[in-house]
Amino acid sequence: MNKTITGAMILICLLAALTGCAKGEPENSLTVFNYGLYIDESVLSQFEDETGIRIKYEEAPTPEELYTKYKSGAIKYDVLCTSEYMLQRLINEGELKEIDFSDMQNVSDIGEEYWEFTRSFDPENKYVMPYFWGTVGLLYDKTKVHGDISSWDVIFNGEYAGDFIMPNSMRDAYATALKYLGYSLNTTDEGELREAQELLLSQKKDVSAYLVDEARDEVIAGNAAMAVVYSGEAYYAYEENHDFAYCLPEEGTNLWIDCWGVTRHCENVENAKKFLDFLCREDIAWANYEEVKYASPVKSVMARMSEEGLASDAINPSPEKLAKCEVFIQLPEETTDLLSSLWKELKAQ
């Protein structure tokens, strides 16, 4: 019996050694890590053809899973794309390399305002490059609401009781309440958070469901009059059927921005820079926009956009409305703990 166990151990060790050996990669390659369905995959082979750099492409569905997979260290990723609060965490942990964006020709086509947004977590603009951005707002069915929807008020005043969907993600849910109350969505003030909690607790009886991915489809299916969604989802619904509209609430909301960064494992920074620059090239940025349908920070994409897209708050919100939006920053641990205990209390009610 003992020998069996020893045999098993030897086998495990052998397997481990074998995977360890697989390091002999060709030098001219780049390991890219991105969210699923977040690029037009044909641009990857185009990049390979143009530069001769071979791309290994890996995907993860959520920021948390992307982070876990990255941290496990099984694969050495060279460049990765994720959301601002996760990038902030990676920067704090020293996982990203400084990049000099100034000598990258196409990167200069990224609008100044987007560098301004990323400065909230990358103050000197030396770690990350904006890729796509958007807001969190209300997707609604015009045939089911009365009057204009312009404020978070409609989900807190009981008018649409049982007919709206809240986000099933902690920070997005509290962001709606905090913004409605006029506070910052990055607040660390316990009183403000508790006030938001009171509001959400009293709202819960009116909420039809807390959903993330299915929220849009529930509105399209006619099961709810409105839902809190990401702007890209709303634009998708609008393209399906023009009865759907998107409201960027006047009190302001969360603005999210997904960016690329180069990891500390990257040995050939020039290749990584080539790839990032390539993503900002006019034809490539447009192809990715067409695939993903989120707002692009690249000016040439905005210039080519249809009037419909430009008129939509989902793709091209007005600067006055944007001024009230905030990017999530990573909260200190005490605040995160408080928030998650409040969230659990809300969900358990």
Next chain:
Amino acid sequence: MNKRSLLAGPYILWITGFTVIPLCIIIKYAFTSRDGGFTAENILAMFTPVHLKAMTFSTLAAVICTLICILLSYPLVMAIRRLGLRGGSFSVFILILPMWVNFILRLLAWQMILSNNGILSMILERLRLPAWDISNSKTAIIIGLVYDYLPYMVLSLHNSIDEIEDDLIEAARDLGANGLRIFFRIILPLSVPGLLSGIVMVFVPSMTSFVTANVLGGGKQQLIGNVIEEEFMVTMNWNLGSGLSVILMVFVLISMTFTARNDDPGSESKVW
């Protein structure tokens, strides 16, 4: 070393790699705080009101689900028994057929049926019956749990009840017992092993499930499984998530030893 223990090799490898080692890692996480020191806080956290509430709801949902499964299974299994060998195995086949479809897809189908604009409300409207809005409610979760785990109860009961000799029932009838008496004095006692393994197979997974509550509860109802999932995926407090998992495992173990102790030692309880 004989050949038989060699055959156990793959099993030992599997169990070590995918059960024993992960379990040790979970236990290690459960007893450490986020900065690495020893703590019992993650374990004790189960007794805070929020967690207790989720735990109570989970237990309640699992108990109700198990009871409904038992009540539905007995008449069904009795009917299958009466159908004889060929008809019976066909009925069992029909019953487990939905299990070939992925479990998430089946839940999504239930979501379609129960939603505000769904098939259920359409039928009620056609029949001019009052609307019964159970979408995203506790009832919807229990319907989903029962639908998912009913086949396990039916299969294990079917195994014990099908083995009961016809002679026993005929003898009882000869001696003047009516159907009800036959059921309570013969069928029920003889089906206890199947019933117990059915209870374990329904109670444990419904106690620990979280997907059903996510899909059919609309995120408004928290089972303890949902709390644990959020600790891992959202809050990323793996230590607390592990602590709660360990307590849940202990709870499940206790309830299982309880059913095992009541098991008749003479008869072998067969699962399939």
